[in-house]
Amino acid sequence: MRVLLVEDSARLSELIVAGLSAAGFAADPAATLAAAEAAAEAVPYDLILLDLGLPDGDGAAFMRRLRRGGCLTPVLMVTARSGLDDKVRGLDAGADDYLVKPFELRELLARCRAVLRRPAACLGPVLSFGDIELDCAARRVAVAGQPVHLPPRETDLLELLLRRGGQVVGKPAIEQALYALASEVTPNALEAVVSRLRRHLAQAGSAAGLHTVRGIGYMLAAAERP
Template sequence: MRILLVEDNQALAEGLSTLLRGSGYAVDVVADGASAEAVAVAETYDLVILDLNLPEMDGLDVLRSMRSRQNRAAVMILTARGAPEERVRGLDLGADDYMIKPFDISEFEARIRMLMRRQAGLRSSVVQFGGVTLDLTSRTFTSAGVPLDIPARELALLELLFLRAGKVVSKDAIVGSLTGFDEDLSANAIEQYVSRLRRRLAPHGLTVRTARGIGYYLENSATAG
């Protein structure tokens, strides 16, 4: 999952981006409203974490611009501006959530998980496909109650495929979801991750199939014809 963090406080931006990347998210960081607007047009994000007091362009104007362009990314406003009228304006403009600084990190992480579930169209934090279960709260996969040991980048890829199980996910969508704009993920690297996932999933009845020239999809081997 890919996140855009818009925050002009460098220390806070570095701390949050480190936290989010440690959880397996791809994170881009910008420090002013004009850059946020430009990046939101050029790139695709699952979530935008948006400060309001920004240089060059106010966060609410960034939000207004996003929604006017039919940008459907979830938006969490993260700001010191906590007056009720400010919260109402943000929510009316299309924000999905609103947190006031200072905030509790555990609540921040929980709200991100909630927004990611909503983006995926899920009501429950537990998703099952075949004999494998994904707990979105802990971001762990289990089979017969036993956790699967999967490295962070492969886990992020499996999560993406799992939430769209049975549907083809294009290579471009994979690259966009797993990397920030200062990273590079080659076709060969994706193929390596897919190959490793196939080996890890084979004992659990799932496999990653190739849609030649398009991308990949997750299949339940036990029910495949």
């Protein structure tokens, strides 16, 4: 899952990005609304974490601009403004949830997962294709009912492919979803993740295959009948 963090406190931003990354999210920090707007135009984010008070403007106004422009990306406002009027203003501007600073990182992560499970985000709590099943909240994978341990990056790739089960997902879309903007991605990084995921599924005896569509991307497909 790709997350845009709009937060002007360098220290807090660093801590949140570290927590998100440890939880399996690819997080891009933006310290201003101008940087956030540029990032949102360049990358299809799964979630936006948005402060209200930014150096170059108001987060709620930015939120309204996003919604007027047709942006449906879930937004979790994370701000020190704790008044009821502030909360109502933020939610009415189009935010999906509101979290007051200071907060525990565990609560932030739980709220991120909760927002991403909502129907508006087109994310179900459990995804399946053939004999593969993924609990998105718990990040648990099973093949034919048996648990399979996957590293975070392989789990993220599997989730992306499960959401497009039977369809080809292009390499650029996968790389955008898996890696933050600041990440140093080697030319063969994605191929290595695909290879490891394919090996894990094969070792688990999955009847579904992870297929390479040369020059385009990858897809999950049911095993061909003999």
